Amino acid sequence: MKRTLLLNPPSFQDFDGGAGSRYQATREVTSFWYPTWLCYPAGLIKDSRVVDAPPENLSIEAVATLAKEFEVAVLFTTSPSFHHDLATISRLKEENPRLLAGLVGPQVSVLPEQSLAAAPQVDFVARREFDYTLREVAQGRPFADILGLSYRSDGEIRHNPDRPWIKDLDALPFVVDVYHRDLKIERYNIPYLRYPYVSIYTGRGCPHRCVYCLWPQTFTGHRYRTRSVGNVVAEVRRALTLFPQAAEIFFDDDTFTADGERARRLAQELRPLNCTWSATARVNTDYDTLKALKEGGLRLLVVGFESGDPQVLTNIKKGATLDMGRKFMASCRDLGIQVHGTFIVGLPGESKDSLAASMRFACELDPDTIQVSLATPYPGTEFYDFCRERGYLKEQDLLQGATGYQQCVVEYPGLAAADIFQAVPRFYRRFYFRPAYMARAARTMLIDPAERRRLWREGREFLTFLFRRRQSQEKPRPSPARL
Secondary structure, three states: OOEEEEEEEEOOOOOOOOOOOOEEOHHHHHOOOOOHHHHHHHOEEEOOOOEEEEHHOOOOOHHHHHHHHOOEEEEEEEOOOHHHHHHHHHHHHOOOOOOEEEEEEEHHHHOOHHEEEEOOOOOEEEEOOOHHHHHHHHHHOOHHHOOOEEEEOOOEEEOOOOOOOOOHHHHHOOHHHHHHHHHHHHHHOOOOOOOOOOEOOOOOOOOOOOOHHHHHHHHOOOOEEEOHHHHHHHHHHHHHHHOOOOEEEEOOOOOHOHHHHHHHHHHHHHHHHHHOEEEEEEEOOHHHHHHHHHOOEEEEEEEEEEOOOOOOOHHHOOOOOOOHHHHHHHHHHOOOOOEEEEEEEOOOOOOOHHHHHHHHHHHHHHEEEEEEEOOOOOOOHHHHHHHHHHOOEEOOOOOOOOOOOOOOEEOOOOOHHHHHHHHHHHHHHHHHOOOOHHHHHHHHHHHOHHHHHHHOOOOOOHHHHHHHHOOOOOOOOOOOOHH
């Protein structure tokens, strides 16, 4: 077995990206997701090591010192970070010219030919789910025999057949064991989760067809493949043993409630563990399921409302209505379930009126916290094809070159990219600077010292974000989104 480094590479200061983040950028409040995707193959490869450079604040030079210790280095890359990640590989190979270097992630899964052509320093790409593909690379199997691999041979780029989706997810190792071996959970913080938290997947894939969503369209597929309830509960028990300091478990599936019956059974099995946990959900989750989850220890749900305009919801194939959102919030409020609501500005059909409608809708729903993201047309998504075919895609980088903040790269007739970009801080101010919200936050800070410290820190970071974030006026350079 080749000594293998699995690297979430260095990037911008406080850059929330790589093998776990869905929106790769410098975030408004410091957030770091676990590199869960890299930890699965790490558990399959003896003597491997996971290095998560962003939360450890490691520079390229610091990472380069590790190169001589390994025979294979695999980096998780994204469209926004692609060129920066290539620079990291070049530096690793300067230290160890014999190093075999590969890339994984949605970017190279949908653009393997273009990615390898643009990156002569890269030896291979492992497409889609790469757990067993990387194990076979580490085992030294001939590249021609490894499913899901794209690579160079005799000066040509070759693509082996796709590896089938993994059916038996129970056969994969527990990622919490790799977390315990290679990571420090205190480095991971998400504003709406209790600190420190531990994140795991209970399944892969999502049956829904939202046009903008990166993972199901490029990486995990549209069938929700799940681990058995017993397997998930065993890993939660393991996490609670390894990390007694953990305040919360987070189930970071694309849509944890996609299989309501299974979600209820899992909640029932978790109840005796007396642990606090949170998860993802959709607004179509029924009251009985929400009640069962709450009784099983659920604290918070992350829910995509996305827009307050019915036509925009139809355009993005969300499969949700405004009334469904209202009913969902009423149920959660009745049951005492906290909600982190996510919204996206700049989706197909967006206008100044629809932006205003979304802001009104968010204030009407009044979730505990919100996240507002720029609509980003990642390659491989239906949203990307839509924007490109209609000329809505601007020739601009996905990230601002100096800070790593997201750029708005779409604009529509009657709605400029600059208007969409400025809608993000306006949305946040409209929601958080309401007297009702500020009074609620003040009450919370008076009652709970831990919440007081958290809200004070996040408020300070948020105001800094509003001040620093700007749409770049720099001359565009070749962007990974256009490979």
